[in-house]
Amino acid sequence: MPSAASKTSTTAEPLAEFREDFLKALRSMVLSRTLEEKLGSLYRAGGRIVGGVYLGRGQEAFSAASGIHLRWGKDVYGPLIRDQAGRIAYGEPVIDTLRTYLGTVTGPMRGRDGNIHRGQPKIGYMAMISHLGSLLSVVAGALFARRLQGRLGDTVGATSIGDGGTSTGAFHEGMNMAAVEKLPLVVSIANNQYAYSTPTARQYACENLVDRAAGYGVAGHCVDGTDLLECVKTFRAAYQQARAGEGPQIVVGRLLRLGGHGEHDDASYVPDLQKHTHEGRDCLAVAQRQAVEHGWLTEKDVLDMQQDAKREVEQAMGLVMKEPAPDPYRENWQALSTAWLVEGQEG
Amino acid sequence: MPSAASKTSTTAEPLAEFREDFLKALRSMVLSRTLEEKLGSLYRAGGRIVGGVYLGRGQEAFSAASGIHLRWGKDVYGPLIRDQAGRIAYGEPVIDTLRTYLGTVTGPMRGRDGNIHRGQPKIGYMAMISHLGSLLSVVAGALFARRLQGRLGDTVGATSIGDGGTSTGAFHEGMNMAAVEKLPLVVSIANNQYAYSTPTARQYACENLVDRAAGYGVAGHCVDGTDLLECVKTFRAAYQQARAGEGPQIVVGRLLRLGGHGEHDDASYVPDLQKHTHEGRDCLAVAQRQAVEHGWLTEKDVLDMQQDAKREVEQAMGLVMKEPAPDPYRENWQALSTAWLVEGQEG
């Protein structure tokens, strides 16, 4: 039985081994932030994005530090609302985000589903439905099948949830099942202090959500979600354990959602004071500072990285803007893949 | 925050204070066992009981030790499958069990529902539906309403679940909600090693189900479910804490289901060896021995108690046998209580 909750120690240790992971995560964070700022301004401009915009501002370090461990086309990933940075770290091109928000037919969801509800299940990249908690068992099932087929190898699965999502029955059932099956699954719990407007005191009564790990019989890790270096260290350990056959790993990150639930929400319910606490600091600024402090990047490198990200987002945006919106008359209105079972369409 | 799991100490202490509780529980156990033996033989005889028979053999100590703390008409109780002893301890007359199994119109369920699916919600005695876990939030809601209405006072709620039932999303959501609301709720988890035929290794991966208490931020208690005296002590503590405003209490009892899932099941999947372990001993025999050892009952008292129980069951049986089965033509086929909203019946 794995130990319940192990805090990653923060004492002096050789950092060089984390450099590569750190920089990869940082690049994803910068690109994610840039992309999301674009989405925010598109939303505010109105017209092009119909529906909500849900951003991961403040959660990039935690999300990216997980995503860098996932291999596009090889591992199984089921990201959630605030995982733009993790998706990029995993390998999703930014254009897929834009295409999905704008609902173009060229995007992975072809205008049928939008915004954060995207993925490519065929390559192990699961597309969340809205119902919180319900993706966990799906990711677990993919791993289960691979093991059954004898091709699990060193593949691993990962998924995320928020503090609020841990209250769902689906989360519990999925977590428990994954534990019983001892699947190589890393579950990130981004405790950003709010579920929409609801503070954690109305969501759970335990000291720390990592206290749930023991109840599932899985390993638990806690990390300061505003500190990229710590996140990188913690997730590396978690992924190593998962790949080593030690079963599911729960990683709880403490942080603050730096924005509204969606761009329609001004988050006026978050007290100003809280924004100035440790958990309220901007993980991107922290990470950039860390990179410079550790001599991994110069100030100029940091600026270049931002410029590169801007260019990449603008370029993708330029392409997407020219792409066609779905045409209902050319749409194939078939919910079944078996064409001969589709009934004559009503209406 | 209450401490996670507190094992009730078993060192020498004055036992006199438990005498009354113990004897009340023991009487309920004896009556329950006698009644259930009757149900078993009725089932085997065939004809009168149509459908399953689900017994609590081996779980009477654990169930009764909880039930004795509940006041009929005052507290809220939502028992589950194997709580015949608890129901009796709470105050349910044995005739209600028989009426429900036989489906007579005189019973609390009037033939509409049967066997263990019985209760009288109007007085706080909730009638389980089959879906495991789903009663927890209902009991919590009753307490929530009482508090809102300012009439919670010293009332308490209690409900049960099995090892298998803890895997349901409903259990998790209800438990978590009760913890957030800090309700005076005692949740018994009867870990009888099997859910139907499924051993606990396929149900959960934690060391002990009490490890879940910390994850909900509630107090956890463990007890040897085959030992009535220990059960009485543990539940007394749990109820005291609940009534004192310390929030939900989880009590995990370790025991073995001494029989099949239902009377149709010979439980051949339970290894003989396991039946001879400590958890496989018969809690009723243990309790009767304890009563004599502590000088609370003589051997004759024990026999008398059994005779009384037999008489009570036979008497009730005699009455019920003469009672009418439901008559479909006199049945009021209305699912709504608002008569003017009931549509002309189909069919």
Add this chain to the structure above:
Amino acid sequence: MSSITYLEAIREAQYEALKENPNVFLYGQDIGTFGGAFKATKNLGREFPGRVFDAPISEDAMIGMAIGAAVEGARPIIEMQFADFSSVGFNQIVNQAATLYWRTNTPCPITIRLPSGGTAGSGPFHSQSMESIYAHYPGLVILTPATVEDAYWMLLDSVKLEDPVIFCEHKFLYYHLKADDFGQSMPIGKARIARPGRDATVVTYSAMLHESLRAAEELRLDGYEVEVVDLRSVKPMDTDTILASVARTGRLLVVGEAFPWGGVTSEVIARVASEAFHLLDAPPLRLNSKDTPIPYHPNLWKSHRPTTSSIAAELRKLLRY
């Protein structure tokens, strides 16, 4: 000048319910300080301290707790953040709430508010209409208000009813629909002739009422008088009013926004065909959404659900027969 929105009517009804009966309380995600995802409970937490509660993301437990509370004499109003999320509270609704009275003779007066139906850009999981699902189960009352007046009075009535009510309020109407005042209350279970006519009957409900009324208006230019019946309550369903209308017009189109298989539209047609076959001068028709999930992109969404023009086209087909 019309000033009260459908959404405000829902807020006001909850305000009144809380004021009238100390046993009423509200429970739902983000409905306290925040006032709810749609602001349907705006300020109510402040106006009624200790009676409006933020719930955890636990739809199953939310419904379960409401049932327990109702048994104890409370009158909970539960807000689902979107109707679609009631799918995870489904079991408590159809198996616990709906069966309680019949099994135990104990009424279960809970009101579950389902922000229902499609709006542009909301996608497959924030657009669903679940009235047909719940109506299938015995023991539930399913209300589908289409007007500001009904939103107000029917919600107030729901809270007074002794039975579980699934209150399907349409998100598209929240801001779009306005009225001068709350007008008159009409009994629950009665349909309403929203527009009188003689050439054909459209039976519909919720947001589709307004599309249908516009379609009827369009047909007027062709010289047809189309009668429009607003079901108001899909269960119980007011068959009498439907049949009386069909008796006048001889032609029937049933319009609903939900998925095409089964549900309200087929139920209406089955009733009319069974009970008043001889009144029909033409085959009864129905119009629903397409048989796919509800699409995200507005172009697709507009084609997925019935609209004024698709209803008008269907009516022309019906009238040509």
Add this chain to the structure above:
Amino acid sequence: MSSITYLEAIREAQYEALKENPNVFLYGQDIGTFGGAFKATKNLGREFPGRVFDAPISEDAMIGMAIGAAVEGARPIIEMQFADFSSVGFNQIVNQAATLYWRTNTPCPITIRLPSGGTAGSGPFHSQSMESIYAHYPGLVILTPATVEDAYWMLLDSVKLEDPVIFCEHKFLYYHLKADDFGQSMPIGKARIARPGRDATVVTYSAMLHESLRAAEELRLDGYEVEVVDLRSVKPMDTDTILASVARTGRLLVVGEAFPWGGVTSEVIARVASEAFHLLDAPPLRLNSKDTPIPYHPNLWKSHRPTTSSIAAELRKLLRY
């Protein structure tokens, strides 16, 4: 001498599926060593080691895991212990499995077995028929085998289909229904004329097929030849075969065991009324269970669902018209 039961057909189909395709696996409560609550997987765990798994009591996660596995090329067959318990896996079925292909272009080949329908003494939560609920949602195939042959072949076909199948097997038929062999396979989605006739058509499915056949037999003594159509698949529904039958007989009764509001019976009537109104010589009728939960006591249960005699009575009404 007929010797293969409906239940054995289900076991055999699973045996064949496991044998044919290494990607098939079974997941469900107590289906391993124990062989399942109804023994539908008896010995399969022994015969196919490592391919038959006992699941925790987690219907939501069971379906979710099947979806994930299917995406990876597996062909899971999930046993719900009783159809009624699928209510807690409802969300995964209707929102995750049913939408997957349309949203992501990734097929979701899972088969969910629902032991359905009433038997005496089983009560409100071990007797339900949920085909109408699932059929309402786009993206699912809903099968309702009424014969040993169909139980076998349709289950085998389900596993081969690229789409999620809700396989509603009727518990009343498990032991009661026998056949000599598995006979012929018929394509999924096609209805079958179970008994030819000329005076009236009964459209039905699952256990009600047998009650209807007996009712037809009863009517033969009155000189009527009643045609009985077995839907086999309620979604897709074979409207052509239904219409062809009604074209022959001019009279229609639809019989189902599910609750009366909405569902299969109203869907059939709505289709016939809309698409073949002129073929009907009498108002189409339907017969369902009563609109209450399903009662425990056999006396009540027998009156709650349609039976040979209530179907015969309805047929007489139809034929008198």
